Amino acid sequence: MYKTLIDRLIKENNLTAAEYLMLIENRDEIRDYAAKKACELRNKIYGKKVFIRGLIELSSYCRNNCYYCGIRALNKNAERYRLTKEEILSCADEGYRLGFRTFVMQGGEDGYYTDELLSEIIREIKRRYPDTAVTLSLGERSYESYRALKEAGADRYLLRHETANKEHYAKLHPKEMSFENRQECLRQLKSLGYQTGAGFMVGSPYQTNEDLARELIYLRETQPEMVGIGPFIPHKDTPFADFEGGTAEMTVFLLSLIRLTLPRVLLPATTALGTIDPMGREKGIMAGANVLMPNLSPVSVRKKYELYDNKICTGEEAAQCIGCLSERVKNAGCEIVKDKGDFKNEIRR
Ligand code: SAM
Ligand code: FES
Numbered sequence: 001m002y003k004t005l006i007d008r009l010i011k012e013n014n015l016t017a018a019e020y021l022m023l024i025e026n027r028d029e030i031r032d033y034a035a036k037k038a039c040e041l042r043n044k045i046y047g048k049k050v051f052i053r054g055l056i057e058l059s060s061y062c063r064n065n066c067y068y069c070g071i072r073a074l075n076k077n078a079e080r081y082r083l084t085k086e087e088i089l090s091c092a093d094e095g096y097r098l099g100f101r102t103f104v105m106q107g108g109e110d111g112y113y114t115d116e117l118l119s120e121i122i123r124e125i126k127r128r129y130p131d132t133a134v135t136l137s138l139g140e141r142s143y144e145s146y147r148a149l150k151e152a153g154a155d156r157y158l159l160r161h162e163t164a165n166k167e168h169y170a171k172l173h174p175k176e177m178s179f180e181n182r183q184e185c186l187r188q189l190k191s192l193g194y195q196t197g198a199g200f201m202v203g204s205p206y207q208t209n210e211d212l213a214r215e216l217i218y219l220r221e222t223q224p225e226m227v228g229i230g231p232f233i234p235h236k237d238t239p240f241a242d243f244e245g246g247t248a249e250m251t252v253f254l255l256s257l258i259r260l261t262l263p264r265v266l267l268p269a270t271t272a273l274g275t276i277d278p279m280g281r282e283k284g285i286m287a288g289a290n291v292l293m294p295n296l297s298p299v300s301v302r303k304k305y306e307l308y309d310n311k312i313c314t315g316e317e318a319a320q321c322i323g324c325l326s327e328r329v330k331n332a333g334c335e336i337v338k339d340k341g342d343f344k345n346e347i348r349r
Contacts, residue, residue, distance in 0.1 A: 002030040006037055009260045013220065020213035020257070027253045031287075035252075038259035038288030039333075045264055046290055048334040051341030052325070053102040053135065053268075054095035054296035054318070057305040058083045062108025064139070065174050066162075068204060070235035070306045071108050077237045079304040082112055085121050087298065092125050095296045096132065098322055099338040104158070104293060106137035113138065115145050119152035126153040133340045137197075140181060143188050150192045155342075157189045160199035160228055163211065164218035171206045186222070195343050197226030197266075202254060203246020204232040212254065220261050225343040226291075227258050227265050230272030233308035245308075248277035252287045259288030264344050266291050275312045281325075285332035291341070292329070294321040 005023055009015050015023075023030060059082040065072045072078075083091070092103050103125060107113070122134050136149060137158035146157070161182055163169050169179040189196045200215055201207075219227060231246030251273050259267060268291035269284025277283065281292065295302060295313050302314040313321055322336075329336050 002026055003033055006030060006034055006260065009257075010037060010041070013261065015216075017210070017213045017217050020216045021209055023257065024209050024212055024250075024253070027250070031249075031253050031256070034256040034260065035287040038256040039286065041263045042259055042288050042290050045344060049290065049337045049339070049341075050285060050329045050334045051102070051266065051291050051339060052100060052322075052336055053104045053291060053293045053341075054091070054098075054100035055104045055106060055293045056083070056088055056091045056095075057107060057295070057297040057301070058088055058105050059107035059110040059113065060301075060304045060306075061110040061112065062139075063111065064109055064177060066177070067172055067174070067239040068201065068232060068235070070238060070308055072238060075237045078306070081301045081304050082107075082110060083298070083301070085117065085124075088121055089124060089128075091296045091298065092129065092132075094318060096129050098319055100296065101129075101131060101338060101340045102133040102135060102156075103296070104135040104137055106158070109139040115148040118149055122149065122152040122154050131340065133342065135197075140185050143192075146185075146188055146192055146194070150194060154194070156195040156197065156226065158197035158199070158226060158228060159185055159189065160197070160201075161186060161218070162200055163204070163207070164200075164214050165211050168206055168211055172204060186224075190224075195225040195266075197228055198222060198224040199226075199228035201232040201246060201272075202229055202251045203244070205240050205243040212250075215254075216257055216261055219258060223262065225264075225266060227262065227267055228270060229254055229258070230270035231276050233272055233275060233310075235306070235308045245276060248273060248280050248283065251280075252283045255284050255287040255289050264346070266341065266343055268293055271295075271312060272308065275308070275310060282328050282332040285329060285334055290334075292325055292336070294318060294325055
């Protein structure tokens with residue numbers, strides 16, 4: 001019966017929330033089938049390729065106070081740093097040399113990075129390396145700001161919606177933060193022509209299986225080009241320090257359901273997944289993921305961008321990470337490619 005649901009998901013893509021919920025609750029019986037079908041679909045569209053994105057964590061300053069996040073403004077124990085334009089460009093130089101063709105600039109919401117400064121950095125990366133894509137993940141900004149950064153050459157924007165349930169959103173964030181604005185930002189980014197990434201944490205405090213089923217409906221309705229999901233991992237200096245974290249098995253199963261729901265999606269096996277399970281990234285790829293985001297930030301700052309406890313890969317040079325990840329990807333039956341790895345539109349089939 002669950003197989004029939006998966007087959008209908010592939011053919012008609014019209015599962016109800018109740019049907020997604022049934023799959024989630026009975027995942028032990030169907031996870032292997034779902035993973036097999038998810039990989040088949042991914043391979044048909046993208047081949048057995050895994051795209052790599054060089055992550056540059058440009059600032060651990062953040063004005064916000066998300067209850068789950070280790071770099072929230074009120075965490076007095078967080079060590080703060082910000083990278084200069086020159087430091088960011090030298091990360092990109094190193095990344096290009098290592099074969100990266102996408103750079104992701106991520107950080108807390110830090111007013112230091114004005115539109116002017118970011119535009120200069122984006123323009124310079126594009127001038128030096130015209131065959132690369134620039135992705136931003138800098139939180140909620142104004143429409144004007146998103147427009148200016150797009151004009152400067154940014155191609156993609158990652159902004160996890162965090163949860164599709166407004167009541168749940170209010171349990172994860174202080175009242176100054178708005179569910180509606182987050183959604184509005186995603187709409188604006190899409191309208192400006194960014195390849196847009198939504199996403200959520202798996203097993204975040206107060207999340208139910210019903211919420212997870214609704215996430216899949218939300219993704220089907222909003223059709224993001226990228227989806228970032230990873231387990232929630234508690235951070236010791238946050239209000240959620242004593243909550244349980246999400247599991248790798250649930251995250252991996254959801255990766256398969258997301259691939260089946262959005263066949264063309266660019267879907268990372270995240271560092272958070274690799275943090276809670278030493279084989280997490282391999283399992284993610286074997287469940288239908290096709291992106292990895294190794295860290296290109298200078299090793300001296302990596303431990304300071306501590307969103308959650310025990311984050312992996314904070315001590316290695318980027319070159320070492322590439323070696324390690326190539327092996328992991330091979331073991332998962334795929335290969336890393338040096339490619340911008342754009343979203344494939346239906347038309348270009
Ligand atoms: N400031 C930007 C934003 O809000 O989109 C980008 C940085 S933010 C730290 C990136 C993502 O990290 C968040 O969207 C959240 O889903 C994830 N994250 C934060 N704290 C986490 C935790 N404790 N466990 C797992 N993921 C976490
Ligand atoms: Fe960084 Fe393995 S991915 S050391």
